[in-house]
Amino acid sequence: MTSSSKTLEPQSPLPKVAAPPGSKYGRILLKLSGEALQGDKGYGIDPAILDVVADEVTAVHALGVQTAIVIGGGNIFRGLKASVDAGMDRATADYMGMLATVMNSIALQDALERKGIHTRVQSAITMQELAEPYIRRRAIRHLEKGRVVIFGAGTGNPFFTTDTAASLRGMEIGAEVIMKATGVNGVYDKDPKIHADAKMFDNLSFIDALKMGLKVMDATALSLCMDNKMPILVFNMHERGNVLRAVSGEKVGTVVNG
DSSP: OOTTOOOOOOOOOOOOOOOOTTOSOSEEEEEEOGGGGTTTSSSSOOHHHHHHHHHHHHHHHHHTOEEEEEEOOTTTOOHHHHHHHHOOOHHHHHHHHHHHHHHHHHHHHHHHHTTTOOEEEEESSOOTTTSEEOOHHHHHHHHHTTOEEEEESTTSSTTOOHHHHHHHHHHHHTOSOEEEEESSSSEESSOTTTOTTOOEESEEEHHHHHHTTOSSSOHHHHHHHHHTTOOEEEEETTSTTHHHHHHTTOOOSEEEEO
């Protein structure tokens, strides 16, 4: 090695955002499923449910917590299902699913802005008339300015789920936790909607979640969180106030960590 050679050192992580009074976290990433927006309709977006979700996010934003959101698109189109059931090319089907997530993102943006919350939608697929392109530094700057940032179009790549997108974006923006909102109270040893004796975990390790095949997130997303020591909180979105309780540090749902 010559004297002019430089030693490459890993970049330091983003500085931790100070938690505002009344909150456990300074910056979070909230993962919503597309199905959460459809309510009892079975398809599409239920305006009443959308308004409830916007209220939950507004309450967290009012605390001063920097909030980013990733939304799925299963209420409109699910790529994997179309590939399996209809024989559609998987990459094509996944791109269609990404477009569905952008539709949901814009709908949530509208609901939040009607409540006076400044938002930005960033898309991993360029569509400049509808959303900003995803730029990590710009996303962080929006958060620092108190805007809610909604990430659409997943990772921009087929074969990856929005769970993986949530994990990836959470790492990139320096979120302290990924909050996965679901239709049940937490992570169970078996499906509580089928088995009355299903038991919920209060805490769970990444390794155990992977070994037991529990549906916390897909294996890629779980592995990414495990490698980067990103905790996941799984909780019930349908209980009003749960997002605020989770952010405030109250005991809600299941914590998955190292």
